[in-house]
Amino acid sequence: MSLARRGRSLTLSGFVIAGAIGIVSSTQTWLTVERADAGAEILVPGASALVLLAPLSLAVLALGAALSIAGPILRLVFAILAAAAALFLGWSTLQLLVTVPLAAVGPTVTEATGLAGIGAVSDVVASVTPSFWPVLALVGWVILLAAAVFALFTWRRWKTGGRRYRTGADAPVHTEGPVDAIDSWDDLSRGTDPTR
Structure with a gap:
């Protein structure tokens, strides 16, 4: 069986893998904040660092489930939606990895210290260190994007329900x-x- 004829199962696998990685990683520590005042470090979970992480990961899983029974036009629509989610989540995750994400850690720092405002948070934060989880999530978004692009090129040749x-x-x-x-x-x- 050719790769294109197995398009539905390959695409569905990509959606499920990416969605599962997103859901699991949303509950794990993404960022560790070292405090300038020598206080205890602050752990920021994925769902706090990237607010749309859990909802969009659930949406990806739902798209995968719907894709398993979708007709030709909906396949195309779902593939486009998945590609958009992959690009948004991938860009957002990459920003957390390559910048000092004060906005992402701000709510958790405020909750832990009682200090609000970006100026007060930046005074408390000495450094922000990402964990393994955002890197793994980024791999998941690459898988999702690849599955969505694959679906865009093969959706016409999928077997019907x-x-x-x-x-x-x-x-x-x-x-x-x-x-x-x-x-x-x-x-x-x-x-x-x-x-x-």
Whole structure:
């Protein structure tokens, strides 16, 4: 079976892997704040560092589930939405890794110290060190983007959903060969006697 013909399963796998990485990493420590006042370090979880991390990761999982039964046009729409989510999450995660993300750690620092405002937070923060989790999340967003791009190029060649998703006139009529239980029930639903 060619790579393009396995497009649905490959794309679905990419969506599930990326979404799962996002959900799991949202509960883990992404950033460690060393305090300038020699206080205890502050641990910032992924969901606090990147507020849309958990909701968008859940959306990616939902897109993957919907993609498993979607028709041709929805495949294209879901692939575009997934690519947009991958680009947004990837860019946001990269910004946390390459800059000093005071805005990302601000709410957690405020909660731990009681100091509010970017000036007060920057006075408390000596350094911000990222953990392994945002790097792993970034890998997940690359996988998601690759799966979405793959879907954009192969969505026309995917096999359509099984007969269990078809109703009425769209359902194929069984005319010859062995009849299985599903075909018999489908024939009965259409008013045809499958025993003839």
